[in-house]
Amino acid sequence: MFRCSADCCENDMATMQQVHHCIERCHAPLAQAQAVVTKELERFQDRLARCTMHCNDKAKDSLDSGSKEQQVKQQLESCVTKCVDDHVHLIPSMTKKMKETLAAIAQ
Numbered sequence: 257m258f259r260c261s262a263d264c265c266e267n268d269m270a271t272m273q274q275v276h277h278c279i280e281r282c283h284a285p286l287a288q289a290q291a292v293v294t295k296e297l298e299r300f301q302d303r304l305a306r307c308t309m310h311c312n313d314k315a316k317d318s319l320d321s322g323s324k325e326q327q328v329k330q331q332l333e334s335c336v337t338k339c340v341d342d343h344v345h346l347i348p349s350m351t352k353k354m355k356e357t358l359a360a361i362a363q
Contacts, residue, residue: 257285260281261278285361292354300347307339311335315331315332315335318331
């Protein structure tokens with residue numbers, strides 16, 4: 257990207273607008289790659305947050321129904337741990353998907 261941008265600036269015949277468009281073209285693949293990674297990480301984070309919110313809801317329901325606080329804390333911890341464990345197992349497939357998408361962008 258930087259080499260491409262530098263080449264744009266070395267064109268003595270290009271107008272300022274042409275140089276600007278050339279540099280934008282050089283940056284486009286990086287912007288696409290950043291968007292892919294950001295989207296996947298946000299999706300992962302949202303899924304994990306929804307899972308932990310479900311645990312919080314269950315814990316609140318248990319407290320409201322009269323369960324003991326210590327028991328609810330243990331249930332909450334167990335539920336959140338399961339969320340994390342389940343989502344950690346998704347990381348390899350998420351990484352593979354990102355690599356495949358990034359490879360397609362690079363071509």
